[in-house]
Amino acid sequence: MRVCDVYIEETFLQNQTLTYLCQDFDVAFGNRVWVNVRGRRMMAFVKSVYEASLDAFEFELQPILSVVDDTAIINQELFEIAEFMSYQTVTPLIRCLQTVLPNKLRPQTNATKPKMTRGIQYIGGADEDTLTKKQREFVERYKEYEFVTLKEARAFYSGYRSLIDKGIFKEVEKEASYQEADIEEAYPRHSLTQVQRKVFESVSFDSAHTYLLHGVTGSGKTELYLQWAEYVLKQNKSVLFLVPEISLTPQMIERVSKRFGKDVGIYHSSLNDQEKYEQYLRVKKGETQIVVGTRSAIFMPFSNLGLIVMDEEHDHSYKQSNMPMYATHDIAHLRSEYHHCPLILGSASPRLESYARALRGNYTLLELPQRINETFPKVNVVDTKEALYQQESGLMTHDLLTAIESRLKRREQVILVLNRRGYMTLLKDAVTQEVLMCPNCDISLNYHKHDNTLKCHQCDYQTKEIPRGSDNQPLKVVGSGVGTQRLQEYLEHRFPNAKVGRMDRDTTTRKNAHEKILTAFRNHEYDILVGTQMIAKGLDIPNVTLVGILNIDTALGHEDFRSVEDTFNLILQASGRSGRGEKQGEVIVQTFNVNHYAIQYAVHNQYKSFFKQEMQYRKLAQYPPYSYLISIVFSDENESNTYRKSQEFLKYFNDENIKVLGPSFILRLRGFHRVRIILKGKNLDEMLRQVHSAYDKIDKGGIRIDVNPMTLM
Numbered sequence: 001m002r003v004c005d006v007y008i009e010e011t012f013l014q015n016q017t018l019t020y021l022c023q024d025f026d027v028a029f030g031n032r033v034w035v036n037v038r039g040r041r042m043m044a045f046v047k048s049v050y051e052a053s054l055d056a057f058e059f060e061l062q063p064i065l066s067v068v069d070d071t072a073i074i075n076q077e078l079f080e081i082a083e084f085m086s087y088q089t090v091t092p093l094i095r096c097l098q099t100v101l102p103n104k105l106r107p108q109t110n111a112t113k114p115k116m117t118r119g120i121q122y123i124g125g126a127d128e129d130t131l132t133k134k135q136r137e138f139v140e141r142y143k144e145y146e147f148v149t150l151k152e153a154r155a156f157y158s159g160y161r162s163l164i165d166k167g168i169f170k171e172v173e174k175e176a177s178y179q180e181a182d183i184e185e186a187y188p189r190h191s192l193t194q195v196q197r198k199v200f201e202s203v204s205f206d207s208a209h210t211y212l213l214h215g216v217t218g219s220g221k222t223e224l225y226l227q228w229a230e231y232v233l234k235q236n237k238s239v240l241f242l243v244p245e246i247s248l249t250p251q252m253i254e255r256v257s258k259r260f261g262k263d264v265g266i267y268h269s270s271l272n273d274q275e276k277y278e279q280y281l282r283v284k285k286g287e288t289q290i291v292v293g294t295r296s297a298i299f300m301p302f303s304n305l306g307l308i309v310m311d312e313e314h315d316h317s318y319k320q321s322n323m324p325m326y327a328t329h330d331i332a333h334l335r336s337e338y339h340h341c342p343l344i345l346g347s348a349s350p351r352l353e354s355y356a357r358a359l360r361g362n363y364t365l366l367e368l369p370q371r372i373n374e375t376f377p378k379v380n381v382v383d384t385k386e387a388l389y390q391q392e393s394g395l396m397t398h399d400l401l402t403a404i405e406s407r408l409k410r411r412e413q414v415i416l417v418l419n420r421r422g423y424m425t426l427l428k429d430a431v432t433q434e435v436l437m438c439p440n441c442d443i444s445l446n447y448h449k450h451d452n453t454l455k456c457h458q459c460d461y462q463t464k465e466i467p468r469g470s471d472n473q474p475l476k477v478v479g480s481g482v483g484t485q486r487l488q489e490y491l492e493h494r495f496p497n498a499k500v501g502r503m504d505r506d507t508t509t510r511k512n513a514h515e516k517i518l519t520a521f522r523n524h525e526y527d528i529l530v531g532t533q534m535i536a537k538g539l540d541i542p543n544v545t546l547v548g549i550l551n552i553d554t555a556l557g558h559e560d561f562r563s564v565e566d567t568f569n570l571i572l573q574a575s576g577r578s579g580r581g582e583k584q585g586e587v588i589v590q591t592f593n594v595n596h597y598a599i600q601y602a603v604h605n606q607y608k609s610f611f612k613q614e615m616q617y618r619k620l621a622q623y624p625p626y627s628y629l630i631s632i633v634f635s636d637e638n639e640s641n642t643y644r645k646s647q648e649f650l651k652y653f654n655d656e657n658i659k660v661l662g663p664s665f666i667l668r669l670r671g672f673h674r675v676r677i678i679l680k681g682k683n684l685d686e687m688l689r690q691v692h693s694a695y696d697k698i699d700k701g702g703i704r705i706d707v708n709p710m711t712l713m
Contacts, residue, residue, distance in 0.1 A: 002027070003052045003061060006044035008037055009108040011092040014700075017047055021063040030072025030079070032107045034065040041065065045097055045107040073105045075301055077338050081331060087688070090695055090705040091324035099324055100299045104277040115176040115274045119149045120160065120169040135163060147174055178278040180263045180287070187258035189230075190223050199366045200224055203344070205232065205306065208336045212313075212358040213346040215368030216376075216605060217576020221346045222252075222540075224368075225309050226259050228344065229290065233260065237306025237341070238289045242328065244315035246270050246294060247503070248538040250515040252311070253292045260290065267293035267300060270511055295320065298331045305339035308332050312537055313345035313354060314569055319710045327708060329354075348576060348607070349569045352618065353625040355611055377547070377578040377585030379603040383594045384553075395482050395490065400548050400588045404491075404528070408498050412545040412583065413521070414528045417536050417574045418487050419555060421504040422446035422455065425481030429469070436467060436477065442667040447479050448506065449486070459670045482551070488530045501526035503535050536574035542581025549574050549589045556593060560713045561623045564598045568610050571602035622659075622680060624708070630679040630687055631706040634663075635672040642673040645702065649677065652694035658687055672702070678712065 002022040007015070020035055027033065031046045044064075054061065074082075074097070082096040089096070098106045104114055122143040131139065138157045142148050153160040163169045192200060203211055215221045229239040243252050246268050257264045265279050265288040282288045284301040291300050295318055310318070310332060318328040329345075336343040345354055345363070358365035380399060387397040407414050424447040427436040436445045438456035445454040448462075455462040466474040482490075488502045503517045514534075521529045522541055529535060555567040571589060579585015591599055601610035619626050634645040646663035653660070661678040668674060681687045684707075691705065 001052060001054055002049060004033070004049045004064070005047045006033060006035060006064075007047060007094045007097070007107070008035065008042050008044045009094060009098075010037075010042065011095055013092075014696075015086065015093050018044070019057065019061060021061045022049065023063045025064060025067045027064065027067055028072060030069075030074050032068035032073060032105075034068065036062055036065060041109075043068070043107050043109050043111070045094065073101060073107075075303075077335075078299060078301060081299070081334055084334060085324050085326050085331070087692070088330065089324035089326055089707060090688070090691055096324050099320075099326075102276040102280045103273040105280070112273060114277055116173045117149060117176040118171065118173055119147045120153055120164065121145070121147060121172045123168065123170050125167055130166070134159070138163065139168060142169075147172065176274065176278070178282055178287075183257045183261050183263050187255050189227070189259065190220075192223070192227065193220070193372070195368060195370065196220055196224055199368060200227060202364065202366055203228060203342050205235070205342060206340065208340050208342070210333065210336065210343045210345065210357075210363045211366055212350055212354055212363045213344055213366045213368070214350055214355070214358075214607070215346065215348060215366075216371060217348045217573070218371040218373065218540075218580050219348075219368035220372045221311070221368065222255060225311070225344070225346070226256065228307055228309075228342075229256070230260070232306035232341075233289060235306055236289075237304050238283075238291070238302045239307045240297065240300065240302070240305065240309065241290070241292045242297060242308070242310045242318075242332070243292070243294060243538065244312045244317035245534050245537070247508070247514040247518065247534045248312070249292055249294065250518060251538065251540065256290055256292055262288070262290060264288060265291035265293075265300070267291060267297035269294065269296065270514075272511075295328050298328050298335065302335075302339070305335060306341050308336055308341065308343045309346065310344065311346050312573075314347045314349055314351045315537070316566075316710045323704060325704075325706045325709075349572045350607075352565060352611060352614060356615070356625045373580070373582065375579060375584065376605060377575060377587050379575065379587045379589070381594050381599065381603055382588055382590045383592075384590050385592050387590075395487070395550070396494075397588075397590055400590065401494070403546050403586060403588055404495065404548070407546045408495060408527055410545075411524075413524065413526070413541065413543045414546045414548065415535060415539075415544055415574070415577050416487065416491075416528060416530045416548045416550060417533065417570070418482065418484050418530065418550045419533050419570070420481070420483045420551065421457070421485070421506055421532055422483035423449035423485040423489075424479030425483050427454065427477050427479045430476040430478045431469075436475075440671045441669045443669075446483065449489070450506070484530050484532060487550070491528055491530065495528070498527040499525065500528045500530060503529060503531035505532070508534075533570055536570055536577070538573075539577050540580055541577070542583070544577055545579055545583045545585050547574050547578040547585070547587045549587070552589060552599070553592050556596065556598065558713060560711050561618075561621065562711055564614060564617075568598040568602045568614075571599060572605065572607070575603065575605075627680050627682060628684040628687060628707075629709055629712075630691060631709045631712060632677045632679070632691070633666070633674055633704040633706075634676075635669075635674045635702040635704070637672055639673040642675045642702075645699070646675045646677055648698050649694050649703075652697045653690055655681075655686070655690050657681060657683065658690060676712075684708075 003019050004022055004027050005017040005019050027049050033044050035044045078100050082100050085096040086093040134157055232239050265282050267279050320326045332343050357363045382397045382399050388394050392398050404414055438461050440461050441458045443458050448455050453462045453464050469475050484502055484504045488500050491500045508514050575587040578587050597613055634642050636642040658679050658681040663675045663677050666674050666676050
């Protein structure tokens with residue numbers, strides 16, 4: 001009797017499979033099937049199909065209800081990646097499969113069916129004597145077509161339905177598919193410099209190996225990516241370009257598609273479910289050899305991958321922020337090994353872990369120490385404390401205002417980075433000075449002026465009502481702090497003839513908003529672009545000659561082991577947006593900590609000096625790369641239950657070689673109290689083994705495990 005083992009869509013069984021009879025259904029590995037589980041109809045994923053005697057089972061087997069797919073929805077490579085993720089992130093395999101696959105192929109009940117397109121198909125039987133001239137032309141044009149969309153048929157002959165009535169054509173449906181666009185080759189191929197040529201020739205394409213390309217901003221990393229891709233495409237292999245932010249995909253897509261004259265594959269979170277499905281199928285069918293995307297594009301079903309490029313490899317966005325909390329680097333390494341192809345990690349400010357691996361020889365270090373235009377921007381660090389002493393504005397100092405004014409007069413453009421969105425970042429009761437807090441989180445509310453709301457930037461709680469005091473009267477509220485909205489308003493008043501754009505989470509919620517804002521700025525529809533860290537990296541606009549970095553001290557003040565590294569990266573990356581063309585660039589950094597080593601090394605583009613000093617502190621505290629970390633957060637609506645869960649975990653965890661920090665309470669979020677345990681050790685395999693062992697023995701509700709976290713905030 002044919003039976004199959006399946007993973008059901010719910011996670012309460014963890015990685016345990018259930019066995020069902022195949023009946024007369026054609027069932028195979030990788031199919032989705034409908035099954036009955038405790039009286040509930042659930043979708044499941046088929047792990048294996050085999051012959052077995054019913055006597056071998058101690059219970060009566062139920063039959064599957066139906067089969068969803070004609071073919072496997074996942075290939076063997078991606079299934080093995082899901083298995084790796086399951087163990088590495090301590091997450092049920094079914095959740096990992098749901099992460100790897102696009103929504104329309106996920107093994108879960110709410111997965112919607114692919115969109116269908118209606119059309120017509122020729123079935124013959126035309127008696128030309130009974131047809132009009134237009135009808136004969138229509139038949140002659142479309143009789144060899146397998147499928148003609150109704151839109152196309154209507155455009156050629158509005159009376160096409162008369163041919164259906166005559167039985168010459170019939171109405172049919174098929175899955176909607178991506179309509180490839182014609183792309184003109186327009187992005188020129190640049191000759192490599194001597195340094196670039198040496199780097200280009202250092203990469204081997206016949207084996208799996210990781211290369212760390214450390215190139216200063218504007219050093220020509222993208223041109224190298226494109227010429228490596230050109231070499232790989234000539235071998236009839238595929239190329240994957242990864243970027244950390246959706247805001248960077250339009251620029252990379254434009255460069256790649258116009259360089260090769262191809263409609264490249266695109267994959268990121270702004271696509272709707274149908275669009276993701278169509279792009280996934282394009283790759284699966286081999287209809288495109290080039291994909292540009294963000295983190296989730298690492299799971300595209302390539303059959304012959306020849307090159308993986310991770311641009312801005314230092315960026316936190318490459319780490320998934322919810323379960324399974326996978327690291328794109330890990331998946332990229334696996335795919336590199338599977339396809340025997342190189343992995344290129346590119347950055348002007350590599351992660352300390354990546355650079356350390358390169359120095360140890362685990363990666364090959366490739367360096368581009370000079371800009372293509374051989375000119376770095378002039379840097380001016382402004383002491384905000386001194387500016388306040390001189391009775392200047394702490395928001396925009398005299399130096400920065402003067403620099404903006406001179407750029408506007410010369411019709412040059414300005415980028416201002418302020419990593420706080422909203423209008424006011426702190427609101428208080430004017431009488432008691434009590435800060436207005438989110439009712440669900442231990443986080444202060446922000447004021448957003450454009451829609452007159454108080455918002456929490458963690459749980460997205462919002463209200464237009466002013467909180468009431470003990471007398472049931474609305475509080476008298478005063479605000480302080482500056483977000484991007486307030487900065488934009490200030491600039492519009494200060495420079496009334498300038499056009500000021502803003503790019504942050506609030507202005508990029510609509511589809512294609514990132515592309516529209518950046519295109520408008522590139523076309524000089526804005527003179528000044530204000531934004532959060534999303535505008536601080538990767539953008540290449542030659543007319544930008546001034547970058548201002550405001551309130552950088554907020555990043556330095558974060559209680560996180562990476563806060564200094566993140567501050568260095570933000571300054572270095574933002575500075576790199578200035579002076580990328582023929583005009584001299586300038587960077588102005590406003591700070592209360594003028595002499596902080598992260599700021600000084602960043603403004604002078606001294607990554608190696610920063611690396612050396614920061615590594616000393618990491619070694620002293622035994623933080624990565626000198627140890628591995630695992631963060632385990634327990635959450636519950638009841639405070640005492642939260643702490644009890646952490647104690648229960650520790651009861652089953654005992655290893656003298658693994659340091660345990662905690663349990664300690666951290667900020668309440670979304671109505672849940674939270675307790676965290678941090679594990680620190682030298683042997684990640686042993687740490688994971690111990691975590692799995694303890695995790696298997698406890699109630700798993702409300703537990704979030706992050707292996708090698710990018711942040712402990």
